[in-house]
Amino acid sequence: MVRVALRTGLRWKLSAAIALVGALVAVALSLVVHNEARSSMLDNSRDMQIKQLDFTQKFFESTHRLQFGAKIDDPALPRELRDKVSAGERATYLQDTGETVPEVWAATPLGDGRVLSMHGRDPDQFAVLDDLDKALLIGSAAVVVGGCALGVLVGGRLSKRLRTAAAAVGRLADGDTSVRIRDEVGGRVRDETDDLAWAVDAMSDALQERIEAERRVTADIAHELRTPVTGLLTAAELLPPGRPSELVRDRAQAMRTLVEDVLEVARLDGYAERAELQDVALGEFVTRRVRSLDPDISIDVVRDAEVTTDPRRLERILGNLIANASRHGEPPIEVTVEGRMLRVRDHGAGFPEALLREGPSRFRTGSSDRSGRGHGLGLTIAAGQARVLGARLTFRNADALTDGSTGAVSVLWLPENAPTSTGSFPVIQLPDR
Incomplete structure (x- = not known):
């Protein structure tokens, strides 16, 4: 079963978290403000209708004339409001369909059993509510954008410190013992990253x-x-x-x-070894050294190249790889030179899984089919000399290749430029699956 892992940066996680929290808070506050504003407007509309109704009632009782669109025994009076007024109470009623501006009714009983009522709507007042909603929407969007920007800023700073620490740890793993993670991380404000750096x-x-x-x-x-x-x-x-x-x-x-x-x-x-560099024709050099070791080994110079390297250390690597193939593999042994690449292959059982997974280790000879002879120092020395040369040494098994054959394959990649004073660790390549 294949499990797919999604990799995201810390800055984007913080940005998403801050933006999500900001959006939730903004939506909650917007809803509260909207509902409170609407409720306040409706209460204000009720109060205005009651005041107009009182004035209209007094004016009607003195002049028998109606004002502000008031009506007596209006057939459109809502049933709920009519029932309350029939009980002798003055009341208001809100008619809100949600599609239009809410309509506010106010009614009061007259002395002769009739009902005085009036209703109206205030589009201008509720237009302010629409403007308020737009302002809240813009404010919420600004909060989300600001939260994203803050998350990118804070997360970017933290992510940069962590990436710097990871790069420093990588150099430390490559053998640069002078690296100090705390110095690489830097910064005046101390946080958990500094604690991690001190611990490392x-x-x-x-x-x-x-x-x-x-x-x-x-x-x-x-x-x-x-x-x-x-x-x-x-x-x-x-x-x-x-x-x-x-x-x-x-x-x-x-x-x-x-x-x-x-x-x-x-x-x-001890990382005290230094390469003594010379210009070497790789194909001729390998052919001459292999012939002196074992004339029966097959040599194929696909493409020659002139390299700047240490001949003594290169000869040591080549001799150890051939000795390992002769001791633990089976003939024929093939040596191929292609440019700056040198490959040694046998046709035995291949490298053990532990070596492919962890690299060469001293005094460990591998699995039972490749154990019992040697002390596990040959490939360890080859890897160390490759590091001094600044080369890349890889190990794999031929059964991971396309031809279907078996055997152990060691490949040495010499650098295009002369090695540095400290060289670099050889890379141990895992087999293809």
Whole structure:
């Protein structure tokens, strides 16, 4: 089941929230103001009708003449008003259909059993109500627009600080340990973003201290092992020829290689390595190095390119990728050069899912079909050297490609420009699904 996630910016969420709240408040206030104004106008119309009715009644009783359109026993008098007047009460009645201006009736009983009534409407007075409604509508729209603008302003500021913090965290993850999130976020007013920045900075410092301590311990142990291992290897050379001597020399050499690899990983983890740059014809360089490693490896130079890189580190990466393919994959092994791109592919079971998901890790050889040989340092060293070169190293399995075949594919993308002083982390590409 595919779940679709909609991504929206913080500024637009705040704008929508403020605009919605502003619209609700504006509509509620507009309704209250409209109803109160209309009720006040209707009450005022009733009072005016009562006053005119009193004056008309007094004038009629003295002159027997009617004023202001008053009528006696008007057949159009509403039944509800007629019933109240029949009980001897003076009353008013509001006739409001909602389609026209409300009509106000007023009636009073005369002494001879007749009913004096009058009614009228005031379009001018209720036209003011229409103008009031227009003003309320314009005011509500202004509140909504102002709320959106305020949301964009406040949300934009907060969103910018969060994006700045995210970018700084990205640089920190890429190995720039000098980054401080609080300094990047800046600002004079402190809020939760600053608290988050301080927390991330504290976590970064703690992790850097732990990583540095582990690196120093690893480097010190490997350095201390180098001397006895070298002595052991020298002593092994003095043993008399035979199978036991060969086994001792082989294991001593394997231990020496492991110590050298651990020392190299420690140096790469310390970000102290710098590339010694030279101009290299990539196709010729790769062909010569691969032929010296294994003449049976297939080499295909699709398009040659001249690159500025460190030949020693490039040779180290190429050797480790080929060694990994030879040790864990199956022949044939193919090396392809296409411009600045270098690809090494075998036809084995492919990389384990853990490596594709998390990248190379020291002393982890992967799943059971690619484990049991090696120490997991080859690809770790290749990734570290690629970082020094400013290159991008990707890993994927051939079964994710279009030809349907299997195998592990390692691709090194050399940069167009010379690497920086610190290089950059290689990118680990996940397999296509």
